[in-house]
Amino acid sequence: MNLTNPQRVLSGMRPTGQLHLGHLHGVLKNWVQLQHEYKCFFFVADWHALTTHYDDTSGINESIWDMVIDWLAAGVNPGEATLFIQSRVPEHAELHLLLSMITPLSWLERVPSYKDQQNKLSSKDLGTYGFLGYPLLQSADILTYRAGLVPVGEDQVAHVELTREVARRFNFVYGREPDFEERVKVAIKKMGKKNAKLYKELRRRYQEQGDSEALQTARALLEGQQNITIGDKERLFGNLEGSGKVILPEPNSLLTRAAKMPGLDGQKMSKSYNNTIALRSPPEEVEVALRTMPTDPARVRRTDSGEPEKCPVWQMHEVYSNDEIKSWVQEGCRSAGIGCIDCKQPVIDAVLNELNPLQERIKAYQEDRETVHAIIAEGCESARNEARETLEEVRQAMGLLYR
Numbered sequence: 406m407n408l409t410n411p412q413r414v415l416s417g418m419r420p421t422g423q424l425h426l427g428h429l430h431g432v433l434k435n436w437v438q439l440q441h442e443y444k445c446f447f448f449v450a451d452w453h454a455l456t457t458h459y460d461d462t463s464g465i466n467e468s469i470w471d472m473v474i475d476w477l478a479a480g481v482n483p484g485e486a487t488l489f490i491q492s493r494v495p496e497h498a499e500l501h502l503l504l505s506m507i508t509p510l511s512w513l514e515r516v517p518s519y520k521d522q523q524n525k526l527s528s529k530d531l532g533t534y535g536f537l538g539y540p541l542l543q544s545a546d547i548l549t550y551r552a553g554l555v556p557v558g559e560d561q562v563a564h565v566e567l568t569r570e571v572a573r574r575f576n577f578v579y580g581r582e583p584d585f586e587e588r589v590k591v592a593i594k595k596m597g598k599k600n601a602k603l604y605k606e607l608r609r610r611y612q613e614q615g616d617s618e619a620l621q622t623a624r625a626l627l628e629g630q631q632n633i634t635i636g637d638k639e640r641l642f643g644n645l646e647g648s649g650k651v652i653l654p655e656p657n658s659l660l661t662r663a664a665k666m667p668g669l670d671g672q673k674m675s676k677s678y679n680n681t682i683a684l685r686s687p688p689e690e691v692e693v694a695l696r697t698m699p700t701d702p703a704r705v706r707r708t709d710s711g712e713p714e715k716c717p718v719w720q721m722h723e724v725y726s727n728d729e730i731k732s733w734v735q736e737g738c739r740s741a742g743i744g745c746i747d748c749k750q751p752v753i754d755a756v757l758n759e760l761n762p763l764q765e766r767i768k769a770y771q772e773d774r775e776t777v778h779a780i781i782a783e784g785c786e787s788a789r790n791e792a793r794e795t796l797e798e799v800r801q802a803m804g805l806l807y808r
């Protein structure tokens with residue numbers, strides 16, 4: 406069973422500190438692209454921050470608003486995407502709890518980040534229930550919106566995989582109805598003669614000949630139906646593939662194919678390596694940070710030649726410079742025709758040019774907190790409406806609608 410709903414995208418970010426150029430190039434630029442193409446939900450994962458920072462919550466409030474402002478300044482558009490805060494949509498917690506009932510402990514224990522993070526953050530006690538369960542909380546985040554696509558980095562793919570397994574199990578356990586076949590028949594009729602015939606034909610082609618194009622077409626046909634209820638759609642989606650109702654569709658990860666943003670030391674830019682340039686760094690600090698960045702260690706003196714491939718500044722050029730500048734660097738470095746200070750100048754200019762308008766916009770939002778609060782209030786409300794619908798379906802499937 407592999408029902409996806411590709412027009413919905415969901416992604417979250419933890420409010421654990423200042424956003425930096427790595428977030429801008431690795432995540433935010435991607436979000437800005439996606440918001441034009443899909444129905445996007447982007448949220449502040451504040452409960453996720455608690456799974457590792459439960460002992461000191463004092464920074465969360467400020468981090469949340471700083472982060473939202475940085476998103477907006479980077480071009481994430483509340484007119485196109487729904488922006489919200491996880492804890493303002495308590496349905497995430499309800500779904501997390503309900504999913505926990507059917508999730509084997511071993512599935513959580515074998516998620517790679519569980520052991521990795523425990524080792525990496527060994528100064529913290531991460532032997533908590535919340536920490537073990539956090540990938541499942543992420544599953545609940547995704548499934549609450551029945552998102553088809555989840556933009557994530559490499560390290561998060563395992564969480565989307567877990568989500569698929571949990572959704573499959575949920576549909577398997579709760580998607581069986583005694584009168585399923587009967588209800589499917591009724592639902593097909595409701596589509597009207599022409600569509601009903603098309604649906605049956607496409608289903609036959611998929612089931613008898615494994616024609617996956619027919620499956621895609623049939624899904625699109627169902628998506629477009631206005632006359633049938635969500636419950637009936639779930640039945641018809643399941644019926645296509647020979648399963649029960651598909652209440653929670655399985656999502657796919659959307660690997661971010663962004664340029665690798667190097668940190669000041671050439672490793673991946675990350676707060677934990679202390680090698681970041683924050684989006685809010687004052688220009689003077691940016692300049693100093695880049696000027697003092699290490700270069701190819703072989704270039705001790707100005708007259709020594711160097712090798713860009715061994716230099717983190719070159720990786721910055723890969724992100725920021727055009728072909729002309731790049732060949733100037735390659736040639737000048739290898740022939741010692743340029744010095745490292747010369748070489749860094751175009752990068753410094755490019756970063757400052759990028760940050761200058763961004764910081765202007767950040768400032769404007771900081772002076773207009775009311776607008777920011779209103780954007781989030783509205784986003785939370787519309788996210789919650791979507792979440793309520795899913796939870797209604799989930800309770801119904803689980804036999805928890807007591808009427």
Ligand code: TRP
Pocket residue numbers: 415416417418419450453542543546547555556557561
């Ligand atoms: N766990 C993600 C991180 O640490 C954040 C996150 C929480 C998320 N829920 C999500 C990302 C749902 C994508 C979808 O970066």
Ligand code: SF4
Pocket residue numbers: 700701704711712713716717718719734737738739743744745746748749
């Ligand atoms: Fe690095 Fe540029 Fe210096 Fe070469 S010239 S070592 S690429 S900073």
